[in-house]
Amino acid sequence: MRRLLFNALTSVVAGAMLVGLTPIDCGSVLADKTSENDVNAFVERGYDLILDRESDEEGLKYWTDNLLAGEIDAADMITMFVESPEYQSKNATNEDQVKVLYNVMLNREADEEGMAYWVDLLDTGFSHRMIVNGFANSPEFNGLCDEYGIEAGMVNFVEPRDLNMNMTKFVSNCYTSVLERKADASGLNFWITKLMDQELYPEEILTDFIGSEECAAKVATDEGFVDTLYRAFFGHNADPQGQDFWLNYLGEHSRDEVFAQFTLSEEFSNLLNECQMTLRPTPTPTPTPEPTPVPGKMIALTFDDGPYSPVTNRILDLLEQYGGHATFFVVGDRVPTYNSTVLRAESLGCEIANHTYDHKSTLTSMSADSVVWEISNCNQSINNSVGHYPSIMRPVGGAYNSTVAANVGLPMIIWSIDTQDWKYRDATHTANAILNNPGDGNIVLMHDLYSSTADAMEVVIPELARQGYQFVTVSELAAAKGYSMSAGSAYYSFK
Numbered sequence: 001m002r003r004l005l006f007n008a009l010t011s012v013v014a015g016a017m018l019v020g021l022t023p024i025d026c027g028s029v030l031a032d033k034t035s036e037n038d039v040n041a042f043v044e045r046g047y048d049l050i051l052d053r054e055s056d057e058e059g060l061k062y063w064t065d066n067l068l069a070g071e072i073d074a075a076d077m078i079t080m081f082v083e084s085p086e087y088q089s090k091n092a093t094n095e096d097q098v099k100v101l102y103n104v105m106l107n108r109e110a111d112e113e114g115m116a117y118w119v120d121l122l123d124t125g126f127s128h129r130m131i132v133n134g135f136a137n138s139p140e141f142n143g144l145c146d147e148y149g150i151e152a153g154m155v156n157f158v159e160p161r162d163l164n165m166n167m168t169k170f171v172s173n174c175y176t177s178v179l180e181r182k183a184d185a186s187g188l189n190f191w192i193t194k195l196m197d198q199e200l201y202p203e204e205i206l207t208d209f210i211g212s213e214e215c216a217a218k219v220a221t222d223e224g225f226v227d228t229l230y231r232a233f234f235g236h237n238a239d240p241q242g243q244d245f246w247l248n249y250l251g252e253h254s255r256d257e258v259f260a261q262f263t264l265s266e267e268f269s270n271l272l273n274e275c276q277m278t279l280r281p282t283p284t285p286t287p288t289p290e291p292t293p294v295p296g297k298m299i300a301l302t303f304d305d306g307p308y309s310p311v312t313n314r315i316l317d318l319l320e321q322y323g324g325h326a327t328f329f330v331v332g333d334r335v336p337t338y339n340s341t342v343l344r345a346e347s348l349g350c351e352i353a354n355h356t357y358d359h360k361s362t363l364t365s366m367s368a369d370s371v372v373w374e375i376s377n378c379n380q381s382i383n384n385s386v387g388h389y390p391s392i393m394r395p396v397g398g399a400y401n402s403t404v405a406a407n408v409g410l411p412m413i414i415w416s417i418d419t420q421d422w423k424y425r426d427a428t429h430t431a432n433a434i435l436n437n438p439g440d441g442n443i444v445l446m447h448d449l450y451s452s453t454a455d456a457m458e459v460v461i462p463e464l465a466r467q468g469y470q471f472v473t474v475s476e477l478a479a480a481k482g483y484s485m486s487a488g489s490a491y492y493s494f495k
């Protein structure tokens with residue numbers, strides 16, 4: 001008989017070794033003031049009340065020596081007795097386990113209220129350590145330990161299921177409401193670890209439970225599905241109105257949509273708040289970044305043959321909105337008629353440039369004197385309007401020869417992109433002519449006489465701005481690209 005008892009306890013001793021206890025220290029602190037007989041009595045009491053048997057010699061010595069040495073305290077010893085395979089193999093009911101702990105730690109029978117409270121904790125899935133810890137703090141246990149001259153002590157929580165009461169309650173409810181069974185310790189620890197590590201959030205654990213094979217039969221019907229959602233999310237059954245509502249809803253919506261509605265419901269949100277848990281945070285949407293302007297990516301939009309307020313002002317509106325400049329090669333004799341528009345363009349930072357006084361014919365068909373007349377009269381019109389002379393000119397039709405070059409007295413600006421807007425008078429054609437291949441440093445030829453050209457600008461200017469282009473005047477473009485223009489020279493682009 002003694003041999004059998006000894007075998008049974010070795011597992012307890014081995015368990016004690018595992019948690020880092022060291023054997024017997026002869027110069028112990030407690031030995032001086034504590035009677036070995038009292039400690040023996042406390043250990044034997046543990047054998048009797050927890051393991052329901054007498055102590056064996058070796059086990060008694062082991063526990064007594066460790067208590068005397070201060071290596072363990074009373075709460076440690078009781079925890080290890082309760083967690084021993086010998087006790088666990090008894091498969092005691094939760095109620096019996098609570099009774100035992102009342103007896104061994106509080107030295108009395110459980111009252112009804114206390115019994116219900118602690119049994120509920122065990123039923124929920126917390127370990128015995130929750131009870132041992134609760135009792136270890138009580139005056140009753142401390143008084144009992146004083147009688148035997150040993151430290152009451154306390155227990156450490158080591159399993160995930162004992163570390164966060166709210167999470168344990170939540171996962172436990174997943175088991176009881178969805179799977180209709182009590183949680184097992186390893187399952188609880190598994191899911192609670194996922195929650196604590198934020199690998200999973202509550203709604204995702206519910207997804208896994210409701211989607212499990214174990215749950216499949218219960219949710220085979222829509223009624224079962226709705227019932228399960230109510231219990232899983234809210235911890236109570238569906239009321240008849242709620243049940244009807246969701247069954248109708250399922251007529252036109254998927255189960256995933258219903259699940260999402262429960263996830264986002266106020267009732268679930270309130271329950272999570274009470275438990276200090278949250279749904280998985282939705283990431284803050286990253287705003288679509290504005291295209292970063294590439295330094296030096298510039299284009300010179302130029303408009304000939306105006307001004308003509310109905311069109312010119314629409315273009316100026318867009319340039320104002322997008323913070324850009326353009327060049328207006330004006331016809332001198334038109335300037336007084338549209339003076340306010342010319343002044344507006346000037347005030348917006350646009351360039352007012354020379355496109356002959358009356359645009360009667362190409363300069364190449366004229367004498368040197370006529371060329372000079374055309375250019376100087378236009379210069380005067382511009383100066384009369386904006387208060388300074390222009391810096392550049394564009395020959396009619398882009399046509400020039402050596403006589404023109406020798407007599408215009410200004411740099412001659414031609415173009416690198418010809419939209420042919422005057423010919424097609426089609427906004428899409430004009431826009432495509434630019435957008436198909438805009439290119440840094442290009443000079444674009446247009447005419448601010450046609451509403452289709454203004455229409456095209458409503459597409460082109462926002463799009464080029466989005467692509468990071470700066471809209472600059474011809475003089476700004478030349479300067480930015482490091483060109484120094486000279487009178488009589490022709491320029492097609494500045495790259």
Ligand code: ZN
Nearest residue numbers: 304305396397
């Ligand atoms: Zn022209």
